[in-house]
Amino acid sequence: MKVAIVGASGAVGQELLSILAERNFPLDDLVLFGSSRSAGTKYNFRGKEYEVKLLQHNDDFKDVDIALTSAGGGTSLEFAETITKYGAVMIDNSSAFRMDEDVPLVVPEVNAEDALNRPRNIIANPNCTTIMMVVVLKPIDQLSHIRKVHIASYQSASGAGAAAMEELKQQYKELVEDGKVSTINKFPHQLAYNVIPQIDKMTPNDYTKEEMKMFNETQKIMHSDIRTSATCVRVSSLRSHSESVWFETEQPVSVEAIREALQKAPGVSVVDDPQNYVYPMPLESAGKDDVYVGRIRKDLADDLGNTLWLTGDQIRKGAALNAVQIAEYLVKKGDLKK
Ligand code: 2RA
Numbered sequence: 001m002k003v004a005i006v007g008a009s010g011a012v013g014q015e016l017l018s019i020l021a022e023r024n025f026p027l028d029d030l031v032l033f034g035s036s037r038s039a040g041t042k043y044n045f046r047g048k049e050y051e052v053k054l055l056q057h058n059d060d061f062k063d064v065d066i067a068l069t070s071a072g073g074g075t076s077l078e079f080a081e082t083i084t085k086y087g088a089v090m091i092d093n094s095s096a097f098r099m100d101e102d103v104p105l106v107v108p109e110v111n112a113e114d115a116l117n118r119p120r121n122i123i124a125n126p127n128c129t130t131i132m133m134v135v136v137l138k139p140i141d142q143l144s145h146i147r148k149v150h151i152a153s154y155q156s157a158s159g160a161g162a163a164a165m166e167e168l169k170q171q172y173k174e175l176v177e178d179g180k181v182s183t184i185n186k187f188p189h190q191l192a193y194n195v196i197p198q199i200d201k202m203t204p205n206d207y208t209k210e211e212m213k214m215f216n217e218t219q220k221i222m223h224s225d226i227r228t229s230a231t232c233v234r235v236s237s238l239r240s241h242s243e244s245v246w247f248e249t250e251q252p253v254s255v256e257a258i259r260e261a262l263q264k265a266p267g268v269s270v271v272d273d274p275q276n277y278v279y280p281m282p283l284e285s286a287g288k289d290d291v292y293v294g295r296i297r298k299d300l301a302d303d304l305g306n307t308l309w310l311t312g313d314q315i316r317k318g319a320a321l322n323a324v325q326i327a328e329y330l331v332k333k334g335d336l337k338k
Contacts, residue, residue, distance in 0.1 A: 001027045001065045002029040002030070002031065002063050002066075003030050003065065003068065004032070004033060004061065004067040004068070004088070006034075006055060006068070006079070007070040007071030007072070007093075009037075010070055010161065012320050013034075014162075015316060016070070016323065017043060017045055018320075019324045020324060023324060026331060030050055031053065031060070032050050032053065033054070033055040033060070033071075035071070039053060055071070055075070057082050065088060066327050067083045067089070067091070068324070069094070070092075070323075072094055073096040076092050080092075084121040089123065089330060090123070091125060092122055092124050092125060093125045097120075098216075098220075102120050103124050104123050105123075106322075107135060107221055110134050110138045115326055115329055115335075116335055125323045126322070127210070127214070128241055128317075129159075129214055129230075129243065129318070130213060130217040130221070131318055131322050132318060133151065133218065133228075135267045135317070136293055136310050137149070138222065139265040140247065141226075143253050143257055143261055145249065147227070147249065147304075148226065148247070149218070149246065150247075151243050151245050151246075152231050152233065153199075153230060153241060153242070153243045154195075154233055154237065155199055155233065156234075156237040156241055157191065157239075158238060159199065160186050168192060168238065170183045171191060171192035172192045195235050197231060198232075198234075199234055200213075208232060211230040214228050215228050237282040239282075240286045241312060242281075242282050242309065243309070244307070245309070246305055246306075247305065248302055248304045248305045249306075251304075255306060258308075262296070267289070267290055268291050269290040269291075269293070270292075270296075272294040280293065280311045281311060282311050286313055288316070289321055291311070292312065293310045295309040
């Protein structure tokens with residue numbers, strides 16, 4: 001099996017390399033692609049060196065079985081045909097195809113089988129904030145249908161890419177050394193000592209694109225009429241997103257039933273002993289695979305409502321790990337090159 005990584009030098013590309021190695025993904029050959037900026041860079045994978053090739057419109061994908069793409073929506077749109085022309089499955093991390101009807105949007109713990117129906121041989125990896133939330137909502141929805149959800153998110157710098165992570169570190173350095181921040185490129189405002197209540201562009205209804213992704217993608221992944229209303233906020237954690245989630249079910253559901261369902265759910269760890277200061281935090285979920293849940297309790301403002309807190313690694317479950325899990329599912333099903 002031959003696997004390609006497109007965008008190999010980015011934060012997600014690098015995490016893909018680590019996760020494929022860690023999980024012993026059954027590949028025989030690997031090929032890395034990037035822009036002219038990263039072409040020629042060498043990376044080690046399982047003791048062998050691989051050089052990043054320039055992504056071009058040619059036959060480089062002829063022998064590729066799975067292409068994991070994470071180089072931005074523009075690149076995905078431009079190269080989708082080149083990548084899939086000879087039957088490679090494209091598992092795409094960008095938002096380019098997520099809402100296309102003929103492209104499945106997959107979180108393996110929730111709707112793995114959707115990956116098997118892919119007319120264009122493209123499978124979309126959802127937005128990080130949505131992935132983490134649906135992994136937690138799915139087992140609760142099985143107890144009683146979730147009708148609506150309110151979310152406040154606390155999103156890490158990594159969501160804006162590797163350069164944004166460096167920018168956050170640089171801003172704290174400047175504050176210590178000069179008393180003020182002079183580097184603001186990747187975020188619309190200073191992030192150090194601050195929170196920014198806008199992620200991605202604003203849309204005409206005054207929700208951001210990030211917030212609308214949560215609304216639309218959640219419905220598509222869960223095959224549900226579930227309605228979400230989110231305020232997505234950038235905070236100064238480095239690589240783990242967190243979310244406060246309030247949800248209303250059709251029938252009343254007890255906190256005990258929710259806790260039990262989440263304890264059994266794949267990809268979820270419950271860390272919930274708030275009377276003893278125990279709850280999951282982004283510093284602890286960083287570098288881990290699961291989505292961590294705590295502060296599970298009744299919603300005081302809604303008789304059919306409950307609320308919880310979750311946190312997960314944005315680069316792993318929010319992007320690279322989810323993509324590799326999709327690839328693993330296809331391998332398990334023997335459903336690769338068409
Ligand atoms: C962010 N959700 O956190 C985006 C990344 N996909 O900016």
